[in-house]
Amino acid sequence: MNDKTDILLINRDEELLESLETQLRQAGYAVHTAMDMREALTTITSHPLGLIICDHALEDVNGYDFLYYLKSDPLRDCIPFVFLVPLKDQGSAFKAFEMGAIDFWVYPLEVKDFIMRVRKIDPLQPSKTPPPGSPPSSPTPPAEHQESKERRKTERVRIAPSFKIEVSRDGIVWLPGQVMNFNKGGVFVRTPLLGKQGLTLKIKFLLPAGVSIVSGEIRHIVFNSSHQQAGMGIKMEQDQEWNRVQGHLESLKVSEMPSRGGNSGDPWKSAAQAPAKTIMVCNQKEQHPPDALLTDNPRKSEAESFNIRFYQSLIGKQLDNYKAVSFIGAGAMGGVFKGWDIALEREVALKVISYELASKETFRDMFIKEARTISKLDHPNIAHIYYIGITDNILYFVMEFITGQTLKNMIDRRINLNNLKGIEYLITICQALDFVSNKHIIHRDIKPENILIDQKGSVKIVDFGVAKTIDADNPAKQEGIVGSPLYMSPDCIVGRAMDHRSDIYSLGASFYHAFTGTPPFEGKDADEVLLKHLNEPCVPLNVKNPKVSKTLGEIIERMMAKNPEDRYQDYAQIIKDIKALRSKVMKFQKLKNSTLMPRPGSI
Amino acid sequence: MKPILLNDCSREVSLLLADLLDEKALLLNERFENHKRLDDYRMIVLETRSDQKRVLNQISKMRYACNFRNIPIIVMRGREDHFPVQHYIMAGATEVLSLTDPPAACRQILQGYLIPDRRPLDQEMEYLKPFIENTVSVIQTMTSGTAEFREMYFSNAFRIFGDISGIIGLSGDAEGTVVLTFYWALAWRIISKMMQVQEEAINAELIHDGVGELINMISGSTKKNFVGTHYHYELSLPTVVVGSGHQIGHPEGASIAILIFDMDNSSFAVHVCLKPMKGTS
Numbered sequence: 001m002n003d004k005t006d007i008l009l010i011n012r013d014e015e016l017l018e019s020l021e022t023q024l025r026q027a028g029y030a031v032h033t034a035m036d037m038r039e040a041l042t043t044i045t046s047h048p049l050g051l052i053i054c055d056h057a058l059e060d061v062n063g064y065d066f067l068y069y070l071k072s073d074p075l076r077d078c079i080p081f082v083f084l085v086p087l088k089d090q091g092s093a094f095k096a097f098e099m100g101a102i103d104f105w106v107y108p109l110e111v112k113d114f115i116m117r118v119r120k121i122d123p124l125q126p127s128k129t130p131p132p133g134s135p136p137s138s139p140t141p142p143a144e145h146q147e148s149k150e151r152r153k154t155e156r157v158r159i160a161p162s163f164k165i166e167v168s169r170d171g172i173v174w175l176p177g178q179v180m181n182f183n184k185g186g187v188f189v190r191t192p193l194l195g196k197q198g199l200t201l202k203i204k205f206l207l208p209a210g211v212s213i214v215s216g217e218i219r220h221i222v223f224n225s226s227h228q229q230a231g232m233g234i235k236m237e238q239d240q241e242w243n244r245v246q247g248h249l250e251s252l253k254v255s256e257m258p259s260r261g262g263n264s265g266d267p268w269k270s271a272a273q274a275p276a277k278t279i280m281v282c283n284q285k286e287q288h289p290p291d292a293l294l295t296d297n298p299r300k301s302e303a304e305s306f307n308i309r310f311y312q313s314l315i316g317k318q319l320d321n322y323k324a325v326s327f328i329g330a331g332a333m334g335g336v337f338k339g340w341d342i343a344l345e346r347e348v349a350l351k352v353i354s355y356e357l358a359s360k361e362t363f364r365d366m367f368i369k370e371a372r373t374i375s376k377l378d379h380p381n382i383a384h385i386y387y388i389g390i391t392d393n394i395l396y397f398v399m400e401f402i403t404g405q406t407l408k409n410m411i412d413r414r415i416n417l418n419n420l421k422g423i424e425y426l427i428t429i430c431q432a433l434d435f436v437s438n439k440h441i442i443h444r445d446i447k448p449e450n451i452l453i454d455q456k457g458s459v460k461i462v463d464f465g466v467a468k469t470i471d472a473d474n475p476a477k478q479e480g481i482v483g484s485p486l487y488m489s490p491d492c493i494v495g496r497a498m499d500h501r502s503d504i505y506s507l508g509a510s511f512y513h514a515f516t517g518t519p520p521f522e523g524k525d526a527d528e529v530l531l532k533h534l535n536e537p538c539v540p541l542n543v544k545n546p547k548v549s550k551t552l553g554e555i556i557e558r559m560m561a562k563n564p565e566d567r568y569q570d571y572a573q574i575i576k577d578i579k580a581l582r583s584k585v586m587k588f589q590k591l592k593n594s595t596l597m598p599r600p601g602s603i
Numbered sequence: 604m605k606p607i608l609l610n611d612c613s614r615e616v617s618l619l620l621a622d623l624l625d626e627k628a629l630l631l632n633e634r635f636e637n638h639k640r641l642d643d644y645r646m647i648v649l650e651t652r653s654d655q656k657r658v659l660n661q662i663s664k665m666r667y668a669c670n671f672r673n674i675p676i677i678v679m680r681g682r683e684d685h686f687p688v689q690h691y692i693m694a695g696a697t698e699v700l701s702l703t704d705p706p707a708a709c710r711q712i713l714q715g716y717l718i719p720d721r722r723p724l725d726q727e728m729e730y731l732k733p734f735i736e737n738t739v740s741v742i743q744t745m746t747s748g749t750a751e752f753r754e755m756y757f758s759n760a761f762r763i764f765g766d767i768s769g770i771i772g773l774s775g776d777a778e779g780t781v782v783l784t785f786y787w788a789l790a791w792r793i794i795s796k797m798m799q800v801q802e803e804a805i806n807a808e809l810i811h812d813g814v815g816e817l818i819n820m821i822s823g824s825t826k827k828n829f830v831g832t833h834y835h836y837e838l839s840l841p842t843v844v845v846g847s848g849h850q851i852g853h854p855e856g857a858s859i860a861i862l863i864f865d866m867d868n869s870s871f872a873v874h875v876c877l878k879p880m881k882g883t884s
Contacts, residue, residue, distance in 0.1 A: 071689075080687055100689035120685070170839035172772030173780065194767075194843040196808040223807040229846055230807065306708035309698060313715025316673075316757030316858075323721040325757075325858060340724055355711035392625065392714045 006030045006047045007118070010040045010054040010066075011084070020053070020114070027115045036060040037069070038208070044070075049079050051121050053105075056085045060208060064099060068176065069164035071100035080121055106304065108525060163252060166204040167191045171213075174204065177229075182249050186216055186235040194230050197221060201234060205245045214242045304330075307354045311335030314352060318342075319391045322350050322398055331449075333357065333465045338401065341386070347401040348386060351465065358395045367465070371397060373441060374464040381432035383452070383462040402462065404455050407514055408448035417514045418548055420589075423582050425451070426511055427575055428459045433507065434571035436461075437500035443467050444498070446506035447487045448513055470499055485526040486519045490534050490562050501564040504574070508559025508567075515552065516544040520560065534562070551581050606631045607717075608641065610649040610661070616679050619702065620648060623710040628717070635661065641668040645717060648677045655686045659694045666695030666764045667786065670870040671863050673756040675716040695764050720756040723860065731755070731860055733828035734781070734821070734875050738864060741820045746796040750864040750871070758859040758874070765872065766790065766846070767810065769818030772839035773877065777829070779836070779857060782874040783818045789869040790814065815841035821873065833879040 007029050011017045017033050024031045032047055034040035036059035043049070052070070056063040063083060071077045083096045083104035096104050105117060166174040167189065177191030187203070195201060195218045205212045215237050222231035236242045307330060314324050314337065324337040328349070334357070339350035357363045371388040378384070387398040407425070410417060417425070429451060436443060443450075444466045452460045466482045483492050489505035491498055512520045520539075521532035538560060541553035555577050561567040568574045606629040609617055617632055624630070628645075641647060647665055651658050658678070665676055675697040680686075688699045697716065700709050723731060735752045742750040765784030773779045785793070794813035795802045819841045829835040857878040864871055 097688060097692060100687075100693070102687040102689065169842045170772060172774060172839040173770050173842045175842065175844060192844045192846045194807060194811050194845045196811045221807050223845070303705075303708070306705065306712065310708065310711045310715055313675075313698070313712050314718065316720055317715070317718040318721035319718065323724070325721075325724075342724075355708050358711070359707035392718055394711065394714060394718075 005050045006032060008032045008034065008040060008043050008047070008049050008052045010034045010036075010052065010058060010063075012036070012055060012057065012059045023111050023114060024118065027118070029118070037066050040066070044079070051118065052079055052081045053084055053118075054081065056083060061206065064096065065164075065206070067096060067099050067101055082117075082121075104305070163249060164206065165189060165191075167193050168202045168204070169193070169195070169199070171202055177203075179249065180231070182246070184246065185238075186219070186233065187249075188231060188233050190229045190231050192229050194223065195221065195232060201232075203234065203236075205248070207245065207248050209244075212241055212245050214239070214245055303354075303356050307335065307356065310355050311337075311352060314394075319350065319352075319394060319396055320389050322348060322387075322389075322396075324350055324352075331463075333463075334396075339398065341398070349383075349399045349401045351397040351399060351463075353395040353397075353465075358393070364390075364395060367395065367397075371464075373439075373469050374467055377436060377439060377441070377464075379432055379435045381428055381459055381461060382436070382464075383460045385464065397465070399462070400460075402452050402454050402460055404453050404460075406449050407451040407453065407510065410453070411448055411514055411517065414517065418545065418552075420582065420585060422511075422514060423552070423578055423585070425453070425459050425514075426507075427578050427582070429461060429507060430571045430575050430578070432459075432461050433500070433503055434575070436467075437503070437571065440470050441467055442470055442498060442500055443503050443506075444482045444492070445484060446503050446510060447484045448510050449484075451510065468498075485529045485533075486513075486521070488530065488533060489564075491564050493530050493534055499564070500571070501567050501569065504559050504567055504571070505561075505564075508556050512538065512541060512556050512560065515548050515556065516541055518544060549581070549585075551584075552578075555581070604629055605643055605645040607646045607648065608633060608635070608644045610635045610647060610665075612648060612650045612679070615702065616648070616650045619679075619706070619709075620713075623706060623713055624717070625714075635665060635668075637664060639668055640670065641665060641674060642670050642672050644674055646675045646677060646713070648679060650679045651681055651684045651686065651691075655684070655690070659690055662691060662694040662696050671765070671784070671861065671872040672754070672870075673720055673758070673861070677713065677716070692762075697760075723755065723757075727858065727860065730777075730829070730834045730877050731862065731875060733825045734873060735862055737824040737828075738783075738821050738862070738873050741817060741824060742793070742864075742866065745817065745820070746793050748793070748796065748866055750866040753863045753865050753870070755860055755862045758861050763872075763874065767814055768844045769814040770842045770844060771818050771822045772842075773822070773836035774839065775837040775880075776833055776835045777877050777879045779877040780874070781818065781822045781825075781876075783814065783821060783871065784874070785814070785871045786869060789867060789871055792867060793817070810845075811843045814843050834877060836877070 007024055009017055009020050009024070009031060010033070011020070012035050014035065017035065021031045021033055032043045032049075034043055038060060040052075040054075040058075044052075054063050054066060058066060067081055067083070070079070070081060077100065081101045083101050084107055085104050086107060102121070103117075105114075109117075163179040165177050165179055167177045168174045175191055175193045177189045177193065179187045179189050181188050189203070193201075197218055197220065199218045200215055201218060203214050203216060205214065216234035218232050219235050220233045311327060311330060314335075315327055317324050321341060321343045323340040323342060325340055326338045328336040328338055330336070334351050334353040337350040337352065339348045340346075341348045353363075353367065357367075368388060371385055375385045375388075383400040383402060385397055385399050389396055389398070416422075433443065433446075441464075443461065443464060445463060446461075450461060450463045452462050454460060481488075481492060481495065483489075483506065487506040487509040489498070489502040491502050491505075509520050521529050521536065523529040523532060538557070541548040541556055542550055555574065558566070559568055559574065604627065607620075607624070609620065609630055609632040611634045612620070612632055617630065621630060635641075635649075647669075649658065649661065649665070662676060662678065669676075676695060678691045678696045678699045680699060680701040682702055684701070691699045698712060700712065739750050739752060742748060763782060763784050766787040767790050768782050768784040770780060770782045773781065790810070790813075791802050791805060794805055794809055797813050797816070798805075798809050800809065819838070822838050826836060826838065857876050859874055859876045862873040862875065864873070
């Protein structure tokens with residue numbers, strides 16, 4: 001058996017930590033837990049670890065920083081490292097691969113899948129041959145460890161494990177490094193930065209109390225091989241800052257004291273955000289059961305990982321007349337790039353459909369058909385689709401590029417929308433969606449992320465990727481569930497024939513979120529949220545936010561009636577009611593101003 | 604059309620790739636020989652077998668043989684290969700796929716990498732052209748050698764595979780980074796000429812000074828071209844980095860242009876990431 005079979009779980013959420021620990025112990029693993037980097041380092045130095053499962057944010061440092069720290073340490077860089085990220089952050093998790101993680105798992109994860117994934121990790125499996133003492137960390141010659149042992153004998157104190165730093169000449173370009181040993185006068189560091197004797201460097205130390213930057217002068221350089229990092233002895237400026245750093249380094253040479261602060265964050269809280277993503281369940285023969293797509297199963301997160309890698313491959317490429325200049329982000333439908341139209345010489349948004357959807361014939365046909373219809377929507381508040389194309393089997397849309405922020409960004413930044421501006425946005429969107437519904441089209445994914453406010457303050461509805469044309473006289477049953485669970489209408493959830501009233505519900509739910517700061521229904525996963533949309537009455541708006549007027553609350557609540565027949569039947573009626581409310585507000589404000597501010601000419 | 608090199612791939616991998624890729628793709632199953640140049644391939648695929656250390660070594664050599672060109676190196680892992688992915692990436696692989704991965708995903712990823720690199724936009728050439736001209740000119744002045752600009756592409760990675768790099772941070776109206784990267788052999792020759800010393804006498808200090816000076820001169824002379832424009836920048840101090848696979852941070856959302864120059868049967872690269880700050884004109 002392999003001798004490194006212990007697992008280290010690092011997470012700042014105590015409850016989650018306990019739950020994962022129990023699952024792993026029941027599966028027969030020896031498990032250690034830590035809530036912060038200091039605690040984790042203590043465990044790493046004292047146990048034979050075969051796997052580290054680490055959350056993206058720890059109590060004291062960012063999870064990526066910890067990964068970087070670990071992978072910079074030649075003694076520890078061989079321990080497989082898996083990142084645990086919430087769904088909403090999975091886009092940024094790709095960098096974990098480049099930094100040395102063997103995988104990232106998107107949570108929430110089902111117990112069975114979690115254990116199955118752990119079982120696949122190589123060092124945790126029985127091996128016929130004894131594991132190498134130190135697997136190759138890079139193609140460079142393995143002389144480095146030995147060389148560090150051959151350093152001249154000094155009274156310097158070695159830190160175990162070595163301490164991560166950043167080194168810079170100018171305070172602008174920072175390069176990673178690690179303190180191998182230190183004494184009162186200075187440090188010996190390893191870094192790819194090549195300096196020379198007498199040069200002054202800035203060294204950034206990440207201390208528990210914050211970042212500390214200390215200057216020092218290079219006293220000697222060890223550079224024996226062009227394939228190895230340089231070693232440098234640096235004499236530090238003897239100031240208070242250095243004393244502070246030195247004190248911390250001293251504390252590392254003795255055994256680290258675990259320090260548990262308050263549980264400041266709740267990683268599972270982000271799971272509630274997961275339902276904000278668009279989901280699609282297609283009624284195809286090869287489809288997976290709806291539950292499989294509604295819950296964040298491993299297959300789904302694996303597909304997302306492939307998609308991100310696919311989008312990555314397109315950066316710096318050109319699809320027909322459109323250049324993918326930089327990557328903006330990924331959604332359930334596809335990846336969006338900032339693009340450039342070489343023929344018309346203008347900025348565009350390029351949306352590349354995910355490999356999973358693009359590989360399904362039904363989806364491909366649906367997209368093309370709908371894109372053609374939607375390209376005909378000519379309205380100032382609707383982002384235009386300029387083109388749809390397939391090149392080398394890659395399906396993509398070209399859309400109007402809008403610089404600005406989404407309604408979701410505004411909600412996240414806690415910008416108050418419970419005012420005239422918010423009401424104006426709602427009226428404008430209703431007018432645009434009225435135009436859309438008159439063309440017998442439904443958007444099917446109205447949510448705050450798809451409402452953009454450009455730099456001039458104009459509102460635009462974007463992402464008609466799942467929009468559908470409907471036959472008003474002969475409404476057909478829909479072909480699957482489409483939309484974002486946080487804002488999905490009950491008619492969509494139960495698979496009834498949909499019309500514009502489904503968009504009205506989603507719009508109501510979006511503005512419920514905008515006016516109160518929280519979505520109408522929350523839950524630990526999509527299933528729970530969807531069930532609440534179906535069965536639970538939503539908390540009245542002015543209960544959640546007493547500043548929301550009763551009338552506005554009633555309008556939104558009527559937009560969100562469970563039964564489509566009880567909702568507003570068209571946008572014109574909503575616009576009429578909101579405009580009436582706006583007039584009242586304006587009159588009130590006028591009155592307020594006139595009583596508070598002296599009129600010109602008056603005393 | 605440039606061929607795709609299948610480096611000593613098994614029949615299973617060859618058939619899979621033939622199935623996944625466009626039928627027009629030209630697949631050559633050959634064994635990579637040391638010192639062979641790989642500039643003329645569209646993509647390189649190699650298969651992992653039992654000896655991962657040998658594969659890592661080979662990836663590293665192949666990355667060097669690409670001479671800074673944007674040639675994707677794809678590692679196809681066998682079913683039993685559970686070796687950590689990051690080691691392959693650190694060695695120079697672009698992507699690591701497995702025989703057990705969904706074929707549709709593999710197809711799209713491979714096709715993504717096979718799409719030709721985009722050419723620079725006019726507004727990008729506006730700031731790249733001075734860098735090209737000044738690089739050629741500085742090399743000519745300092746070494747009496749001729750560097751020829753060959754090609755450019757926009758990178759999707761932050762990792763630089765070269766032996767030694769000079770880096771300079773830019774700030775001011777525009778911010779970013781300029782990096783000059785060499786392989787050892789060429790760096791040695793250039794430093795020897797610049798410093799007028801025998802190659803055997805080159806030490807860490809000469810390397811530091813030589814490469815630092817070159818990047819300083821290239822960025823400094825180019826800066827003059829941008830006076831009065833929104834690309835104008837101030838230079839920080841040059842930093843010299845050694846070792847393959849070092850990672851450089853660039854401003855978020857900025858394009859990273861890789862300019863490749865040929866000189867004395869070798870190549871070197873200049874990475875330019877320059878982003879005008881908002882509000883400047």
